[in-house]
Amino acid sequence: MTDTRKWVRFTPAQRLARFIFYFCAVALFVWSVQTVEVIPEFLYDAPTQVKDLFSRMVPLDFAYYPEGLHTPLMETLHIATLGTLLAIVLALPVGLMGAKNITKVPVLNWFAKLILVSSRTVNSLVWALLFVAVFGPGALAGAVAIGFRSIGFCGKLIAEALEECRQGPVEALKAAGAPWATVFLKGYWPQVAPAFWGILLFRWDINVRESAVIGLVGAGGIGMALETSLNLFEWDRVGVILVCILTIVVLAEIFVTNIRKHII
Numbered sequence: 248m249t250d251t252r253k254w255v256r257f258t259p260a261q262r263l264a265r266f267i268f269y270f271c272a273v274a275l276f277v278w279s280v281q282t283v284e285v286i287p288e289f290l291y292d293a294p295t296q297v298k299d300l301f302s303r304m305v306p307l308d309f310a311y312y313p314e315g316l317h318t319p320l321m322e323t324l325h326i327a328t329l330g331t332l333l334a335i336v337l338a339l340p341v342g343l344m345g346a347k348n349i350t351k352v353p354v355l356n357w358f359a360k361l362i363l364v365s366s367r368t369v370n371s372l373v374w375a376l377l378f379v380a381v382f383g384p385g386a387l388a389g390a391v392a393i394g395f396r397s398i399g400f401c402g403k404l405i406a407e408a409l410e411e412c413r414q415g416p417v418e419a420l421k422a423a424g425a426p427w428a429t430v431f432l433k434g435y436w437p438q439v440a441p442a443f444w445g446i447l448l449f450r451w452d453i454n455v456r457e458s459a460v461i462g463l464v465g466a467g468g469i470g471m472a473l474e475t476s477l478n479l480f481e482w483d484r485v486g487v488i489l490v491c492i493l494t495i496v497v498l499a500e501i502f503v504t505n506i507r508k509h510i511i
Contacts, residue, residue: 327454330391330394331451374391374395
């Protein structure tokens with residue numbers, strides 16, 4: 248008897264599902280284009296406007312850096328550093344509360360998740376606007392905003408690292424009658440320390456970039472200088488500020504990469 252079976256890559260149900268997925272994707276794209284109201288005239292003119300904008304930035308006003316940019320740039324680094332330290336201090340107890348193998352109370356686990364999700368959901372600029380209203384414009388509002396924005400990121404990764412710990416050393420310490428602090432420092436911490444330092448460095452790297460942006464809403468740093476130059480149409484100074492931001496971000500990336508190689 249001849250075998251008439253024919254191999255096909257997808258079953259009819261899979262082909263239908265793929266068709267529905269692509270159809271929905273195209274429909275959403277068309278709907279999105281209509282919603283954002285793209286104006287063809289502006290779209291066609293964009294290359295000319297970009298060329299004109301960059302032509303106004305040249306030559307760059309590097310003489311503006313010593314008098315107007317060095318201090319805000321250092322303030323940006325300080326905001327990122329203080330915000331990251333604040334985030335780690337606040338995220339560690341939240342991470343402990345969110346780790347199910349350490350805190351075996353479902354209500355506390357869900358409360359920790361609520362804090363972590365709330366922190367990550369609110370954008371840095373929104374946090375900055377909130378704390379500028381509370382503390383007034385300046386670096387304090389920026390550092391607190393960066394700290395609260397980073398709690399979700401750091402706390403979630405710390406909780407996941409704690410949940411992945413091997414329980415052998417922990418159970419041995421508990422069987423020996425060690426107190427909880429000793430169990431954590433001798434059983435959990437050696438296992439999560441590499442992840443902890445990696446999270447700290449990685450988040451600081453991210454916060455350096457975010458600290459350069461939150462100044463646009465008055466939260467201190469080089470972003471405030473950028474906003475001032477934009478409002479005054481001082482494009483040569485805007486160009487210098489953008490170069491400074493790019494430089495500090497690249498240097499922070501190199502610094503973090505080298506530190507991770509030696510520590511982790």
